[in-house]
Each structure stands twice: as C-alpha cells, then as structure tokens.
Amino acid sequence: MQQYHKERLHMDMQQTVLDNGLKIYYIPKPGFSKTFAMLATNFGSVDASFTLDGVRYDTPAGVAHFLEHKMFEDEDGNALQKFGKTGASPNAFTSHSMTAYHFSCTDGFAENLEILLKFVFTPYFTEQNVEKEKGIIGQEIGMIEDTPDWAAFVGMYAGLYHEHPVRVSIAGSVDSIAGITPDVLFTCHRAFYSPANMSLTVCGTADFDEIVRMAEQLSPREAARVAARHYGTRQETVASPVVERRMAVSQPTFLLGFKDAPLAAGESRQRRQLIGDLAARILCGTTSPLFGELYEERLVNRRFENSYTILPEAAAAAFGGESRDPEAVRDRLIAAVRAYAASGVPEELFSRMKKACYGLNVRALDQLDELCRMQAELGFADECCLDFADVYDTITAEDVREMFARWAQPDRTSLSVIRPIQTEETV
Amino acid sequence: MQQYHKERLHMDMQQTVLDNGLKIYYIPKPGFSKTFAMLATNFGSVDASFTLDGVRYDTPAGVAHFLEHKMFEDEDGNALQKFGKTGASPNAFTSHSMTAYHFSCTDGFAENLEILLKFVFTPYFTEQNVEKEKGIIGQEIGMIEDTPDWAAFVGMYAGLYHEHPVRVSIAGSVDSIAGITPDVLFTCHRAFYSPANMSLTVCGTADFDEIVRMAEQLSPREAARVAARHYGTRQETVASPVVERRMAVSQPTFLLGFKDAPLAAGESRQRRQLIGDLAARILCGTTSPLFGELYEERLVNRRFENSYTILPEAAAAAFGGESRDPEAVRDRLIAAVRAYAASGVPEELFSRMKKACYGLNVRALDQLDELCRMQAELGFADECCLDFADVYDTITAEDVREMFARWAQPDRTSLSVIRPIQTEETV
Known part of the structure; x- marks a missing residue:
C-alpha cells in the first residue's frame, strides 16, 4: 500500500x-x-x-x-x-x-x-x-x-x-x-x-x-x-480538411479539430493534458483575446467550447459551437495558432490562463465523480491525479508555444460542419 | 443573525x-x-x-x-x-x-x-x-x-x-x-x-x-x-390533452404533464416538493415497478425522466423521453396513478423510494451550485433547505396517495409529442 x-x-x-x-x-x-x-x-x-x-x-x-x-x-x-x-x-x-x-x-x-x-x-x-x-x-x-x-x-x-x-x-x-x-x-x-x-x-x-x-x-x-x-497505420496529417453534413438546424454547428502528435513513450499523460487544456483556453477560452473579438463580431456565442483530448495513439484539440460562418472562425483560429507558434504566448496571458486552469482543477476536486474518472484515466498510465499542482509548476509559456507549433503545421486541421437543410426558397 | x-x-x-x-x-x-x-x-x-x-x-x-x-x-x-x-x-x-x-x-x-x-x-x-x-x-x-x-x-x-x-x-x-x-x-x-x-x-x-x-x-x-x-385566470383542468409537433427525430420524443393544484397559502414549499419528487419516482422512476414493465416492453429506454415542478400559481409533474408509442406510455402512467390513488401506495415501495429520495437529497449537499439554488428558491418562501430531513419524517404514504388522487382527476394531463417528420415513403 x-x-x-x-x-x-x-x-x-x-x-x-x-x-x-x-x-x-x-x-x-x-x-x-x-x-x-x-x-x-x-x-x-x-x-x-x-x-x-x-x-x-x-x-x-x-x-x-x-x-x-x-x-x-x-x-x-x-x-x-x-x-x-x-x-x-x-x-x-x-x-x-x-x-x-x-x-x-x-x-x-x-x-x-x-x-x-x-x-x-x-x-x-x-x-x-x-x-x-x-x-x-x-x-x-x-x-x-x-x-x-x-x-x-x-x-x-x-x-x-x-x-x-x-x-x-x-x-x-x-x-x-x-x-x-x-x-x-x-x-x-x-x-x-x-x-x-x-x-x-x-x-x-x-x-x-x-x-x-x-x-x-x-x-x-x-x-x-x-x-x-490495433489502431491502424498512423499518419501525421488529416484525412479531410472539411467534413460536411446537413441537418435540421437553424444555423451551422461546427467543430474544428487540430491534430496533435500522440503521447510519446514515457511522456507524462497528465502534463500533456494540462498543457493541452491551457493551450485550448489561451487560444479561444471565453476570456481569451480571440474569443472576445469573435464574440464582438457575432461569429460565436456563449456556448462556444474548447477541449483537448488524449487517446491511445491519438491526441487532438477541438473548438466549436454555432456560427453563421464556421470557415471564418476556422481561419481566425488557425491564424492565432500560427501567431502564437511564431511569437510565443504573452507572459501576462499565460499567467492569467494558467491561474484559471489551476483553479478549475482545484475546484474539480469537489466533484467526486470527476475526481474518480480522472484518477481512473491517469491510473491506467500509472499517474496520480493529485500531482497536477506540482506538474503545473513545471509548465512554461514555451511548452504551450511548442504545442501551438505542432498544431500550426500544414494539414493538421479538420473542420466538421453541420449545415442547415436548404429550404426550397434558398435552393 | x-x-x-x-x-x-x-x-x-x-x-x-x-x-x-x-x-x-x-x-x-x-x-x-x-x-x-x-x-x-x-x-x-x-x-x-x-x-x-x-x-x-x-x-x-x-x-x-x-x-x-x-x-x-x-x-x-x-x-x-x-x-x-x-x-x-x-x-x-x-x-x-x-x-x-x-x-x-x-x-x-x-x-x-x-x-x-x-x-x-x-x-x-x-x-x-x-x-x-x-x-x-x-x-x-x-x-x-x-x-x-x-x-x-x-x-x-x-x-x-x-x-x-x-x-x-x-x-x-x-x-x-x-x-x-x-x-x-x-x-x-x-x-x-x-x-x-x-x-x-x-x-x-x-x-x-x-x-x-x-x-x-x-x-x-x-x-x-x-x-x-399577474398570472392570468386560473383553471383546474388542462388547455389541451395532446399537443403535437413534427421535427427531425428518429422516433417520437414526448413529455406527459400532470397538472397539480398550485401551492396553497401557508403550505410548505419544501414539503410539497419532496412529496412531488417522491410521487414522481414511485410512479415511474427507473427502479419503480411501472418503469420495469415499460422497459421490458421496450416502450421506454434508460433516458426516461421524471420531475415535479412548483411555480407561482402552478405545479406539475412531468414524465417523458423517447418512445415508439407515447400514447401507450401515457395510458399506462394514468392507469398507475389511478390505481395508487384508489388503493394507496404499498408500504414497501413507499419506504424504499423515500429512502432513495432522502439519499439523493443528502448527496445534493455535496453539490454547492445545487445547494445554493435550492436555498435561493426556498429562501424566497422563507424556508431552509437543511430542514428537508425533518420534513421527510412527516411525509407518509397517504400524502403521496393524496397527490396521486389530484393527478387522477379528469382532464389533468397533457401529452406533448414531437413526432418524426414523415418521409415520402410513409405519407
């Protein structure tokens, strides 16, 4: 024990x-x-x-x-x-x-x-x-x-x-x-x-x-x-840059994925997850500069979501919600990723978002179902969910920039869009 | 203080x-x-x-x-x-x-x-x-x-x-x-x-x-x-027994409402809510006899939900989810309400469900957002959310039977159904 x-x-x-x-x-x-x-x-x-x-x-x-x-x-x-x-x-x-x-x-x-x-x-x-x-x-x-x-x-x-x-x-x-x-x-x-x-x-x-x-x-x-x-042959680039479907929605629903490198042998799952969550929030969390701009321009609404997911032999960030113009949102997200990859993440923004992410993790300790799920996931990688505070201490703005640099490579995004069914008037 | x-x-x-x-x-x-x-x-x-x-x-x-x-x-x-x-x-x-x-x-x-x-x-x-x-x-x-x-x-x-x-x-x-x-x-x-x-x-x-x-x-x-x-003129019976709409769903989605009497002057809001939650669970919670039957017959699935809601000058119970035959589910729910209203709720069932409801309330104390919401709601009625344990002690099977008797009166239900859009083949 x-x-x-x-x-x-x-x-x-x-x-x-x-x-x-x-x-x-x-x-x-x-x-x-x-x-x-x-x-x-x-x-x-x-x-x-x-x-x-x-x-x-x-x-x-x-x-x-x-x-x-x-x-x-x-x-x-x-x-x-x-x-x-x-x-x-x-x-x-x-x-x-x-x-x-x-x-x-x-x-x-x-x-x-x-x-x-x-x-x-x-x-x-x-x-x-x-x-x-x-x-x-x-x-x-x-x-x-x-x-x-x-x-x-x-x-x-x-x-x-x-x-x-x-x-x-x-x-x-x-x-x-x-x-x-x-x-x-x-x-x-x-x-x-x-x-x-x-x-x-x-x-x-x-x-x-x-x-x-x-x-x-x-x-x-x-x-x-x-x-x-067996997970099939691995490829670094995406299968399709755009995937479309039509459904009965009043305006387009979309999700933009950034394909990241899978976890390397020996890499800490928890550390990657924390960097991914932080990068997603810095790029387009509701208090990020980019989200503020997109919201002002009515390209996104309050239900916009971001996430970072690690799977066996796969890892990806996702951003999405409803928008009158998903392609415009995609282009702005990609431009911001490239800018951060090239120039780094401003220290003030990094510190503020790191503090917010840390707070979210601490608050999740009150959510017993969430806590069990986290430990179950990390336990399969022989890691401990209570280490997150120590792991945060090791994360720098450069770690986040490196992740953005991976996302910024060519052919790493796929935009999935659900468009409204065309009515007879608009056909 | x-x-x-x-x-x-x-x-x-x-x-x-x-x-x-x-x-x-x-x-x-x-x-x-x-x-x-x-x-x-x-x-x-x-x-x-x-x-x-x-x-x-x-x-x-x-x-x-x-x-x-x-x-x-x-x-x-x-x-x-x-x-x-x-x-x-x-x-x-x-x-x-x-x-x-x-x-x-x-x-x-x-x-x-x-x-x-x-x-x-x-x-x-x-x-x-x-x-x-x-x-x-x-x-x-x-x-x-x-x-x-x-x-x-x-x-x-x-x-x-x-x-x-x-x-x-x-x-x-x-x-x-x-x-x-x-x-x-x-x-x-x-x-x-x-x-x-x-x-x-x-x-x-x-x-x-x-x-x-x-x-x-x-x-x-x-x-x-x-x-x-101003909430308009009050009527005891429902406006329409059935309300229908068509949407792009694969099978019908429905909600059956039982119209209950509004809170009387001086009546405890908390007590009514607890009796309502208990009645809803006894009638068709996932561990109720009726739910077991409906599930076996594939008339409902695991996502079936029940609730009891108190509003100013209004109160209603709701049951619903997806079903291939919402009318059949409605008829079974109404029949069960009438049976409980006539013969009372079996003591074993009542005790088991009361224990389950009590447990849910105790567990909700760990949910700080939920706890605040409950106290805000009860505070407007000058009641205290921590009293629920004492209030439970006063609730009997007869209280639940009385509520079922109100629901069992004629013209107290409305079935709201969202049906699939008819495809050309079936028209």
Missing part, C-alpha cells in the same frame, strides 16, 4: 495493486455527504481490433458500449434493481478509451461495492438478451445521431484520422451492432475485463482495508492476459 | 436580512476546495406582466432572460472579463421563476463577490447594446428551438395551462424580444431587482460577517417597492 499526501491541496490518496493486477485508489473526502466508487476498464470504443492468445479479432464497431449495457444483466436479475433497493445511484459510461461502472451512496457502502464488483466481473449473455438489446441500443443510436453536436463531433474525428478507430461513433451503428453475438461479448470480456486491465477508485468516506479485502474476494483470482490492440 | 444547526446532517447555516430586505445565507462546507456564491432575484420568465406604482406593464415574453444577458455589461466593460482576471468561473441562468448570477472560486472570494454585487445592482442599457443583443439572443432561441426535448417541454406547458405565462418559452421568441427596449429593461430591473426581492447565498469557506458587510456596502440602501405579478 502506498500513501500520497499533497499538503498544498490538503488531500491524501491511498493505493495498492492486487496480485491479480487490479489497481485500487482511495481518496478520502471528509466533509462530503456521499461516497463515490468507480470500477473502470481500460477498454473503449477504439479497442475493437485486438489480438488475444495469438488470434486476431476484428469485432463490430460499438462492441464496448454494447458490452456495458449487457453487463448490468445477471442470471439473478438486473444490477440496477439491486442498487435500487439500497438507495444508491448507479450508472455507467463508455468513452473512446474507457468503460466505467459507478455508484454514489450515502450509506451501505460495502453492500453497494459488493453489487458493483459482482456484476462487472460476471459475464452473462444469452442469444435472447443480446438480440433484445440490439433494439434498445439501436434506438439510442438513432437518438444520438439526431443530435447536431454529436454529428459534428463524429465528423471531426472522421476528418482528422485516416484509419484510427476514433473515426467511428462510440456506440457504432445499427448495422455494425447487428454483428454482435454472445460469443463476441464473451471474447471482449475475457480480453479486457481482466483485473490487470482495470481499476477501482473510491472517493468519499470508506475504509481502505475493507475495500481491498472485498476487491480481493470478489475479483477473479488470476490476472487473465490482456489483449494487444 | 440566525444560526441553524442540523446535527443529523452535520451542517450549519447562518442567515440574516439586511435593512433593505436582501436575504443572506451562508452554508459552511469545510473540506471543499471551492466556494460558490449566488445572487438571485425572484423574477423569472413568468413575471412579464406586473403592476408597479399603480401602472400595469405587459412586457415582451423573454424579458427576464434578455435582462440576464444585458446585466453582464457595465459602463466600464463586461463582468465576465472581470471575473476572468480573478480566475473565478461566473455564470447565470433564467428559469420560469428565478434569475440567478453566480460564481465559484478557490481564492479571492471578496474580490469576486464585489464584482458580482456591483454588476447585478448596476443597470446599464443603451439603444445600441440592446439592439445588438437581439441578434445574439435570437440565435440562442433558434438553437434551442431546434432541440426536441425543449420543444416537448414547451408544448407540455402550453397544453397544461390556458393563460399562465409558463405556456411561453423562457427566452421568448425572435418576434417577442423585438419589442424590448432599454426602457423596458430599466422598468423590469426597478420592479424586480430590488434587494427586497433578492437573496445572496454562499456555500463553501467564507466569513459571514464580511459577506454581510460587503452586501450592505454594495447593495442599494433603499428597498424599492417590488411589483405585483
């Missing part, structure tokens, strides 16, 4: 790794009413192609999300109903790179943790329940495909990457999930739900020794071999 | 009312990294018609939301930029019944509180900046009108009420906001941004005496008279 203490944040973390490889993190949060627990596997939508025990599998797009849905069902009923009896709030999500199951509760922590560990480590798939789920997930896919924001998001990744599976929507399509069978699900569970590929993170008020004892009892004794993943 | 102490929740609240009528609440949250402050006025989208100093005003729909946007602008710049320099996260929202301005920060609390108090109490509207805002808000309205969930929400209230202004969308329409002038905004600010109609709530780590001292210095000395509001 290791104990971290971060005096400047007034926070601690206890951690250990079980013999079967399961990582366990506990962050005490005295003063909080609830306790949050997350059991996560390092397996997301991009991990659909892999090799396990010498056999290559190319599973249908959307299999990680499908598996998440099916895990809740056990031979003796649905885990949601079991949590319902304890009064806890359970949920789950699948991202590009992770599947996580979690609950929050105010009492009965051990009882809830037992339900969580049992259902996630117990695969139960039948022909019948898999077929039925296809209808349910098919509806979910239909709904999400109706959403302009989601369509812009999917389009951006399709524009940025040639082969990387991030090009494909997390939930897959009605066609792709048609190919999912109980066998496929059992294979994925075996390949990626090995304790050696997973972590259990708890924030709030609990007994670390009890967590460890329960996890030892309720997780598989053996660390099954984890599959090797 | 009054001091509440809730031993069973391990929480305190300090409160006072300034001579000018401003209510101040402070809830210490030791162990939290951030501090959250909210300055709220008891003025929302439903308060567009009022009488002030003997004159009746019928202002354009959407004026409260428009005013919220314009408040950020001051003669010496935009408040968002001022917060940007301190590293705090500011924001604001307008609901049917409230406008609130808030920030969260990790340090520099006093500096941020000063910015908040100054900009909310300083109206600054010019012909030019009001005209410009019409374009910005017009775009926002267009975007929100594209959203099926929002359209279903607006349709439900239009179906439930004959005259009540909740029928109209919070932001109004492009046409209605065209009628907004600086004069209209000054009148509304005078009518409803009187300290006697407002509250300041702080959760986190701050010095109560300093909050009070600053609020005294930075709020108007005099309590301006607050306007009297």
Whole structure:
C-alpha cells in the first residue's frame, strides 16, 4: 500500500495493486455527504481490433458500449434493481478509451461495492438478451445521431484520422451492432475485463482495508492476459480538411479539430493534458483575446467550447459551437495558432490562463465523480491525479508555444460542419 | 443573525436580512476546495406582466432572460472579463421563476463577490447594446428551438395551462424580444431587482460577517417597492390533452404533464416538493415497478425522466423521453396513478423510494451550485433547505396517495409529442 499526501491541496490518496493486477485508489473526502466508487476498464470504443492468445479479432464497431449495457444483466436479475433497493445511484459510461461502472451512496457502502464488483466481473449473455438489446441500443443510436453536436463531433474525428478507430461513433451503428453475438461479448470480456486491465477508485468516506479485502474476494483470482490492440497505420496529417453534413438546424454547428502528435513513450499523460487544456483556453477560452473579438463580431456565442483530448495513439484539440460562418472562425483560429507558434504566448496571458486552469482543477476536486474518472484515466498510465499542482509548476509559456507549433503545421486541421437543410426558397 | 444547526446532517447555516430586505445565507462546507456564491432575484420568465406604482406593464415574453444577458455589461466593460482576471468561473441562468448570477472560486472570494454585487445592482442599457443583443439572443432561441426535448417541454406547458405565462418559452421568441427596449429593461430591473426581492447565498469557506458587510456596502440602501405579478385566470383542468409537433427525430420524443393544484397559502414549499419528487419516482422512476414493465416492453429506454415542478400559481409533474408509442406510455402512467390513488401506495415501495429520495437529497449537499439554488428558491418562501430531513419524517404514504388522487382527476394531463417528420415513403 502506498500513501500520497499533497499538503498544498490538503488531500491524501491511498493505493495498492492486487496480485491479480487490479489497481485500487482511495481518496478520502471528509466533509462530503456521499461516497463515490468507480470500477473502470481500460477498454473503449477504439479497442475493437485486438489480438488475444495469438488470434486476431476484428469485432463490430460499438462492441464496448454494447458490452456495458449487457453487463448490468445477471442470471439473478438486473444490477440496477439491486442498487435500487439500497438507495444508491448507479450508472455507467463508455468513452473512446474507457468503460466505467459507478455508484454514489450515502450509506451501505460495502453492500453497494459488493453489487458493483459482482456484476462487472460476471459475464452473462444469452442469444435472447443480446438480440433484445440490439433494439434498445439501436434506438439510442438513432437518438444520438439526431443530435447536431454529436454529428459534428463524429465528423471531426472522421476528418482528422485516416484509419484510427476514433473515426467511428462510440456506440457504432445499427448495422455494425447487428454483428454482435454472445460469443463476441464473451471474447471482449475475457480480453479486457481482466483485473490487470482495470481499476477501482473510491472517493468519499470508506475504509481502505475493507475495500481491498472485498476487491480481493470478489475479483477473479488470476490476472487473465490482456489483449494487444490495433489502431491502424498512423499518419501525421488529416484525412479531410472539411467534413460536411446537413441537418435540421437553424444555423451551422461546427467543430474544428487540430491534430496533435500522440503521447510519446514515457511522456507524462497528465502534463500533456494540462498543457493541452491551457493551450485550448489561451487560444479561444471565453476570456481569451480571440474569443472576445469573435464574440464582438457575432461569429460565436456563449456556448462556444474548447477541449483537448488524449487517446491511445491519438491526441487532438477541438473548438466549436454555432456560427453563421464556421470557415471564418476556422481561419481566425488557425491564424492565432500560427501567431502564437511564431511569437510565443504573452507572459501576462499565460499567467492569467494558467491561474484559471489551476483553479478549475482545484475546484474539480469537489466533484467526486470527476475526481474518480480522472484518477481512473491517469491510473491506467500509472499517474496520480493529485500531482497536477506540482506538474503545473513545471509548465512554461514555451511548452504551450511548442504545442501551438505542432498544431500550426500544414494539414493538421479538420473542420466538421453541420449545415442547415436548404429550404426550397434558398435552393 | 440566525444560526441553524442540523446535527443529523452535520451542517450549519447562518442567515440574516439586511435593512433593505436582501436575504443572506451562508452554508459552511469545510473540506471543499471551492466556494460558490449566488445572487438571485425572484423574477423569472413568468413575471412579464406586473403592476408597479399603480401602472400595469405587459412586457415582451423573454424579458427576464434578455435582462440576464444585458446585466453582464457595465459602463466600464463586461463582468465576465472581470471575473476572468480573478480566475473565478461566473455564470447565470433564467428559469420560469428565478434569475440567478453566480460564481465559484478557490481564492479571492471578496474580490469576486464585489464584482458580482456591483454588476447585478448596476443597470446599464443603451439603444445600441440592446439592439445588438437581439441578434445574439435570437440565435440562442433558434438553437434551442431546434432541440426536441425543449420543444416537448414547451408544448407540455402550453397544453397544461390556458393563460399562465409558463405556456411561453423562457427566452421568448425572435418576434417577442423585438419589442424590448432599454426602457423596458430599466422598468423590469426597478420592479424586480430590488434587494427586497433578492437573496445572496454562499456555500463553501467564507466569513459571514464580511459577506454581510460587503452586501450592505454594495447593495442599494433603499428597498424599492417590488411589483405585483399577474398570472392570468386560473383553471383546474388542462388547455389541451395532446399537443403535437413534427421535427427531425428518429422516433417520437414526448413529455406527459400532470397538472397539480398550485401551492396553497401557508403550505410548505419544501414539503410539497419532496412529496412531488417522491410521487414522481414511485410512479415511474427507473427502479419503480411501472418503469420495469415499460422497459421490458421496450416502450421506454434508460433516458426516461421524471420531475415535479412548483411555480407561482402552478405545479406539475412531468414524465417523458423517447418512445415508439407515447400514447401507450401515457395510458399506462394514468392507469398507475389511478390505481395508487384508489388503493394507496404499498408500504414497501413507499419506504424504499423515500429512502432513495432522502439519499439523493443528502448527496445534493455535496453539490454547492445545487445547494445554493435550492436555498435561493426556498429562501424566497422563507424556508431552509437543511430542514428537508425533518420534513421527510412527516411525509407518509397517504400524502403521496393524496397527490396521486389530484393527478387522477379528469382532464389533468397533457401529452406533448414531437413526432418524426414523415418521409415520402410513409405519407
């Protein structure tokens, strides 16, 4: 067992790794009413192609999300109903790179943790329940495909990457999930739900020794071999500079992606993420000089968003929202990136934004779900979320300039635009 | 100054009312990294018609939301930029019944509180900046009108009420906001941004005496008279049992409203809200018997939602999501309401759901923004959010049955449905 203490944040973390490889993190949060627990596997939508025990599998797009849905069902009923009896709030999500199951509760922590560990480590798939789920997930896919924001998001990744599976929507399509069978699900569970590929993170008020004892009892004794993943051939430039679609929107919705270099071997994931968040905010956060100009010119509105995302063998910044002229916004963003890359980031701007980003990170410590998600993500890279304050100290304006210099290279952007359906008058 | 102490929740609240009528609440949250402050006025989208100093005003729909946007602008710049320099996260929202301005920060609390108090109490509207805002808000309205969930929400209230202004969308329409002038905004600010109609709530780590001292210095000395509001003639039954619209969705999106009696004079708002939340969860929360059946039959999916809302002279429960057959879901919901109204709520179900609702309320104490919003809302009714635990003790299955009996009366439901646009094949 290791104990971290971060005096400047007034926070601690206890951690250990079980013999079967399961990582366990506990962050005490005295003063909080609830306790949050997350059991996560390092397996997301991009991990659909892999090799396990010498056999290559190319599973249908959307299999990680499908598996998440099916895990809740056990031979003796649905885990949601079991949590319902304890009064806890359970949920789950699948991202590009992770599947996580979690609950929050105010009492009965051990009882809830037992339900969580049992259902996630117990695969139960039948022909019948898999077929039925296809209808349910098919509806979910239909709904999400109706959403302009989601369509812009999917389009951006399709524009940025040639082969990387991030090009494909997390939930897959009605066609792709048609190919999912109980066998496929059992294979994925075996390949990626090995304790050696997973972590259990708890924030709030609990007994670390009890967590460890329960996890030892309720997780598989053996660390099954984890599959090797395939992400396709890597290319530095984008697949398409513009990706367009038409939907029923009143004005264009867009997302501009800057393709960055993937994490290098040995590079700190946390440091890259903090530099990326900082760069995104400096370039076009709501208090940045460029955002102020674009807002004044009514090219963007208050819902403009920026983000920086790290995935296996991929990393990208994204900027977007609604605009009457997405191409104009893109051109201004690219011009600003080139200017910062050439002349550096002014020290006053850098300090102000660094302070703001640091504040956001400190405030996120109050968000137990967010804290668990961060530690789960960083834990897969053997890093600790409480180190962010120390890592910030090492970040300079030159680090941000270097990132902008990578974004400023030719053919590194893709603009995904959802345009209004043309009405008869304008055709 | 009054001091509440809730031993069973391990929480305190300090409160006072300034001579000018401003209510101040402070809830210490030791162990939290951030501090959250909210300055709220008891003025929302439903308060567009009022009488002030003997004159009746019928202002354009959407004026409260428009005013919220314009408040950020001051003669010496935009408040968002001022917060940007301190590293705090500011924001604001307008609901049917409230406008609130808030920030969260990790340090520099006093500096941020000063910015908040100054900009909310300083109206600054010019012909030019009001005209410009019409374009910005017009775009926002267009975007929100594209959203099926929002359209279903607006349709439900239009179906439930004959005259009540909740029928109209919070932001109004492009046409209605065209009628907004600086004069209209000054009148509304005078009518409803009187300290006697407002509250300041702080959760986190701050010095109560300093909050009070600053609020005294930075709020108007005099309590301006607050306007009297007009909500139209009240009717017990609904305006339309079904409201339909077509949009680009893959399957129908719907919201079923049950029209309840408005809060009676002297009735506890908190108690009604807790009974309403409990009734909604018992009827069709995700762990309710009915939801289990509907989910099994694929009539609803996991995104099904339930809520209970109290507004001035109005109260309603809402249930909805996506369904291949909204009418079937409505019929099942109504049948279940009638059954509970006739036979009562089984004690086991009642206890389990009460425990779950209580847990949700306790967990909400960790959500500082939510806690401030709750206290702001309850403070306008001179109630205290920390009383919920004691209030729960008084709630019985019979209270819930009585609410169901009101919902079960004839002509108390309105079904708002957004149907897919018919394609040529199906016409």
